[in-house]
Amino acid sequence: MQATKFQxxxxxxxxxIELEKLVPVFHEWIRNKKISDELxxxxxxxxxxxxxxxxxxxxxxxxxxxDVADDRPGLLYSRKRGFDGDFQAGxxxxxxxxLRACELLEAESSLDLExxxxxxxxxxxxxxxAPNGDATYAAYKPAxxxxxxxxxxxxxxxxRVGTERxxxxxxxxxxASGSVxxxxxxx
Amino acid sequence: xxxxxxxxxxxxxxxxxGEVDLFEGQIELKKQRKxxxxxxxxxxxxxxVYGQRYDNGLRDDGTGQKTLAFPCGDLTKGPDTVWDAxxxxxxxxxxGKLTAxxxxxxxxxxxxxxxxxxHVTTRQDIQLHFIHIEEAPDMMRRxxxxxxxxxxxxxxxxxxxxACEYAGVCKTQAFDVTPYANxxxxxxxxxxxxxxxxxxxxxxxxxxEDNPCGLVTxxxxxxxxHVRDGKRGFRVVVGGGLxxxxxxxxxxxxxxxEEELLPLAQAVSRVFARLGEKQSRARARIKFLVQKxxxxxxxxxxxxxxxxxxxxxxxxxxxxxxxATDEKPVRDPGAIPSDAPAGxxxxxxxxLKPQAQEGYYSAIVTLPLGDFTATQGRALADLARKxxxxxxxxxxxxxxxxxxxxxxxxxxxxxxxVALQMAAAGAGTITDMTSxxxxxxxxxxxxxxxxLTGELRKRLTLVEGxxxxxxxxxxxxxxxxxxxxxxxxxxxxxxxGVSRQVGGRKVPHFNxxxxxxxxxxxxxxxxxxxxxxxxxxxxxxxxxxQHYLTxxxxxxxxxxxxxxxxKREFRKVLAPIQKPPPYEEDPSYYSDWGNPREYTIxxxxxGECAGEIxxxxxxxxxxxxxxxHDAQDALEAGQxxxxxxxxxxxxxxxxxxxxxxxxxxxxxxxxxxxxxxxTHLHDTTLFxxxxxxxxxxxxxxxxxxxxxxxxxxxxxxxxxxxxxxLFLEAAHACYERLTQAAAAAAE
Numbered sequence: 001m002q003a004t005k006f007q008x009x010x011x012x013x014x015x016x017i018e019l020e021k022l023v024p025v026f027h028e029w030i031r032n033k034k035i036s037d038e039l040x041x042x043x044x045x046x047x048x049x050x051x052x053x054x055x056x057x058x059x060x061x062x063x064x065x066x067d068v069a070d071d072r073p074g075l076l077y078s079r080k081r082g083f084d085g086d087f088q089a090g091x092x093x094x095x096x097x098x099l100r101a102c103e104l105l106e107a108e109s110s111l112d113l114e115x116x117x118x119x120x121x122x123x124x125x126x127x128x129x130a131p132n133g134d135a136t137y138a139a140y141k142p143a144x145x146x147x148x149x150x151x152x153x154x155x156x157x158x159x160r161v162g163t164e165r166x167x168x169x170x171x172x173x174x175x176a177s178g179s180v181x182x183x184x185x186x187x
Numbered sequence: 188x189x190x191x192x193x194x195x196x197x198x199x200x201x202x203x204x205g206e207v208d209l210f211e212g213q214i215e216l217k218k219q220r221k222x223x224x225x226x227x228x229x230x231x232x233x234x235x236v237y238g239q240r241y242d243n244g245l246r247d248d249g250t251g252q253k254t255l256a257f258p259c260g261d262l263t264k265g266p267d268t269v270w271d272a273x274x275x276x277x278x279x280x281x282x283g284k285l286t287a288x289x290x291x292x293x294x295x296x297x298x299x300x301x302x303x304x305x306h307v308t309t310r311q312d313i314q315l316h317f318i319h320i321e322e323a324p325d326m327m328r329r330x331x332x333x334x335x336x337x338x339x340x341x342x343x344x345x346x347x348x349x350a351c352e353y354a355g356v357c358k359t360q361a362f363d364v365t366p367y368a369n370x371x372x373x374x375x376x377x378x379x380x381x382x383x384x385x386x387x388x389x390x391x392x393x394x395x396e397d398n399p400c401g402l403v404t405x406x407x408x409x410x411x412x413h414v415r416d417g418k419r420g421f422r423v424v425v426g427g428g429l430x431x432x433x434x435x436x437x438x439x440x441x442x443x444x445e446e447e448l449l450p451l452a453q454a455v456s457r458v459f460a461r462l463g464e465k466q467s468r469a470r471a472r473i474k475f476l477v478q479k480x481x482x483x484x485x486x487x488x489x490x491x492x493x494x495x496x497x498x499x500x501x502x503x504x505x506x507x508x509x510x511a512t513d514e515k516p517v518r519d520p521g522a523i524p525s526d527a528p529a530g531x532x533x534x535x536x537x538x539l540k541p542q543a544q545e546g547y548y549s550a551i552v553t554l555p556l557g558d559f560t561a562t563q564g565r566a567l568a569d570l571a572r573k574x575x576x577x578x579x580x581x582x583x584x585x586x587x588x589x590x591x592x593x594x595x596x597x598x599x600x601x602x603x604x605v606a607l608q609m610a611a612a613g614a615g616t617i618t619d620m621t622s623x624x625x626x627x628x629x630x631x632x633x634x635x636x637x638x639l640t641g642e643l644r645k646r647l648t649l650v651e652g653x654x655x656x657x658x659x660x661x662x663x664x665x666x667x668x669x670x671x672x673x674x675x676x677x678x679x680x681x682x683x684g685v686s687r688q689v690g691g692r693k694v695p696h697f698n699x700x701x702x703x704x705x706x707x708x709x710x711x712x713x714x715x716x717x718x719x720x721x722x723x724x725x726x727x728x729x730x731x732x733q734h735y736l737t738x739x740x741x742x743x744x745x746x747x748x749x750x751x752x753x754k755r756e757f758r759k760v761l762a763p764i765q766k767p768p769p770y771e772e773d774p775s776y777y778s779d780w781g782n783p784r785e786y787t788i789x790x791x792x793x794g795e796c797a798g799e800i801x802x803x804x805x806x807x808x809x810x811x812x813x814x815x816h817d818a819q820d821a822l823e824a825g826q827x828x829x830x831x832x833x834x835x836x837x838x839x840x841x842x843x844x845x846x847x848x849x850x851x852x853x854x855x856x857x858x859x860x861x862x863x864x865x866t867h868l869h870d871t872t873l874f875x876x877x878x879x880x881x882x883x884x885x886x887x888x889x890x891x892x893x894x895x896x897x898x899x900x901x902x903x904x905x906x907x908x909x910x911x912x913l914f915l916e917a918a919h920a921c922y923e924r925l926t927q928a929a930a931a932a933a934e
Binding site: 052 | 191240246558608783
């Protein structure tokens with residue numbers, strides 16, 4: 001079975017972030033259906049957990065985290081349900097949704113957030129279909145390179161990260177220096 | 188591999204594999220709409236698959252209630268429970284004991300199926316939230332492969348068996364209760380005699396009488412270890428519980444020999460299944476049966492049941508190897524280095540406890556609000572493997588305890604926690620609060636207990652070093668509603684969520700409960716001092732602790748101080764902050780901690796018509812509150828009869844206010860008020876709580892029927908006041924519903 005539980009994280013340009021400011025923003029996204037093609041349900045606040053998921057916008061198809069894992073804040077898109085499309089399209093879609101969420105967050109005047117595009121963390125939360133090993137990496141590498149190039153232009157450099165007991169993860173150095181809007185426009 | 192079932196193969200015990208397959212089949216049948224909603228709901232509950240807030244497909248976004256358009260359409264997983272709506276999985280961890288491998292698998296599931304957070308509950312379970320029901324079977328298989336089952340984690344069954352986290356390593360224990368807790372867990376799991384309960388059944392073990400860890404007094408069945416004439420046994424108590432009306436368990440057996448423990452539990456289960464309430468959920472816990480028949484009759488019933496039991500070799504088989512559950516340290520014992528750094532020493536003051544075994548310690552990892560991440564879970568598993576072995580225990584204070592830490596390794600273990608940002612000090616102190624999920628995820632939550640405890644923790648941690656030791660030692664616990672999952676009754680300062688109607692809007696409040704006792708297995712429960720707006724609770728904590736520090740005599744403890752000055756004095760202390768400012772002046776009071784949505788439902792009318800009606804009923808409810816406070820004072824003064832009467836009077840006053848609000852003429856005497864209340868509010872279900880139904884109305888009707896207050900003893904009076912408190916809360920809620928209905932009709 002093909003894995004679909006993809007996660008894409010883009011990091012903020014400045015390190016610090018006041019997580020509590022995300023809570024009203026995400027509630028407002030639910031109220032005003034800011035992500036119009038997804039069902040958004042609730043907000044989970046884990047700001048009290050060090051290096052944790054931060055503040056989570058819980059949806060039906062996906063969750064959106066302002067995640068502070070490894071003390072590196074970033075927007076983490078996490079698909080939970082199946083994706084109606086092929087493998088490459090599934091990865092493209094995850095990147096696109098992550099970037100669109102970043103763009104929305106950058107537009108929030110209360111946050112003063114900006115996201116970097118030079119680095120992307122890609123993960124698959126499915127140890128059955130995508131164990132963290134060389135075979136999975138070999139299967140995902142071409143698709144990730146294609147997606148990264150499509151959004152960020154330059155040839156990326158990829159590195160598999162973590163151990164086999166952790167979810168499959170790839171750190172992508174995109175070679176880009178532009179904005180989130182640039183990346184979305186390029187695709 | 189295409190499935191976890193294939194991948195795990197025979198690593199899943201055969202019986203558990205069959206059970207999961209069966210559940211998966213039931214899921215398919217439900218999807219085909221071939222299973223009844225109620226039957227499926229109880230089925231999944233008994234598998235630990237629980238509901239969560241908004242799973243009815245409705246959510247108020249702060250501007251009004253909106254439908255959550257899940258793609259499943261009208262498919263449900265229980266009455267009013269939408270199939271696609273996220274739910275919670277409660278994972279039983281018997282006596283809180285976890286191995287490193289189990290912690291790793293739990294962490295994997297948190298990442299793949301939840302939101303990367305593992306939550307430790309006040310009953311030593313682990314909960315994962317935002318789970319889709321169709322992912323539950325594979326989660327269960329992965330858990331089963333490491334010896335964990337979610338069976339009977341919820342539903343009307345024997346819930347997780349809890350025990351002191353220091354069992355086996357404690358200096359004050361009579362003996363290690365672990366093998367007994369393990370035996371009863373296995374014996375009762377799926378036992379035919381525990382399948383027909385009207386409600387849940389909770390069992391707890393304690394190794395001694397004095398320390399709080401086991402908390403047996405508020406369990407349905409509790410066992411405290413004792414040795415008599417060289418023989419092991421237990422003082423067994425029955426019929427305790429928190430919930431809406433907290434009850435101290437009664438002694439069922441002063442000394443139950445170890446070989447009689449399992450048959451006694453079986454006999455109790457059979458009596459409960461046979462005679463316990465089945466129709467009225469509100470009175471179905473065993474505490475109501477014990478109250479109804481009396482403890483002496485209950486003992487007799489259990490003894491008769493025990494006589495008729497067919498012998499079962501499992502009753503005593505485990506006694507042949509009481510060391511089967513022993514843990515083996517992975518390191519040699521030793522002393523803590525004398526040059527340990529200051530940071531370590533500050534942490535060790537409350538987070539490191541010497542074990543009975545010389546040279547070993549139990550280390551408490553404090554978890555903020557009981558939460559930790561999957562990444563932290565894996566790292567903690569590594570620490571366990573390196574320093575302590577498979578000796579992790581979830582605690583009832585929502586922490587993790589690592590036992591068998593050699594003193595030689597204590598600093599290195601601490602350094603490991605520092606690297607994980609998990610070295611918060613102050614375990615068991617005022618900053619180490621416990622909280623139920625409250626409005627964050629619980630369907631029954633009234634106020635944001637997690638939001639509140641998060642806020643208090645943040646504030647108190649900043650000033651932790653400056654706190655007087657007597658204040659720092661206090662325990663605070665919060666529950667989002669009267670069901671008391673946060674165990675607030677047993678805290679020095681407890682909070683329970685309530686709502687109040689102010690100026691036509693709802694305001695989140697917490698009732699403050701003072702005087703609960705955590706020690707001696709939670710020997711006594713606190714009483715409500717008064718409701719304070721949520722946003723004023725931090726001020727309330729300051730006022731209460733300052734009043735204590737300023738007015739205590741010598742080294743007088745907080746509990747002794749409260750016992751001496753009484754709750755009336757604290758009501759005066761809190762009076763200035765009990766009334767929220769008008770909405771126009773400060774709208775922040777009208778939303779809860781950590782939740783910017785307006786707490787009130789936006790369409791409540793505030794027109795002139797409502798304005799004319801509101802003052803009278805609010806006056807009546809306030810008068811009832813005052814009567815209840817006076818009754819609490821009477822109880823403190825040792826006047827149990829007057830206290831019980833006062834509680835009843837307060838209920839009658841509140842009932843009268845509501846009856847008159849319905850424009851029904853009513854006389855001043857209690858008979859007429861109760862008769863009219865029954866006709867117009869009870870029988871019409873207007874007074875019914877959405878979840879507790881007629882439970883609170885029944886308190887008034889029952890007490891009116893008894894009319895023997897003058898003979899009430901302390902326990903009866905205490906219960907009467909608890910019931911009156913809940914009746915008043917229900918009266919406030921009823922008034923809010925009536926107001927909303929009137930506003931809707933006016934529109």
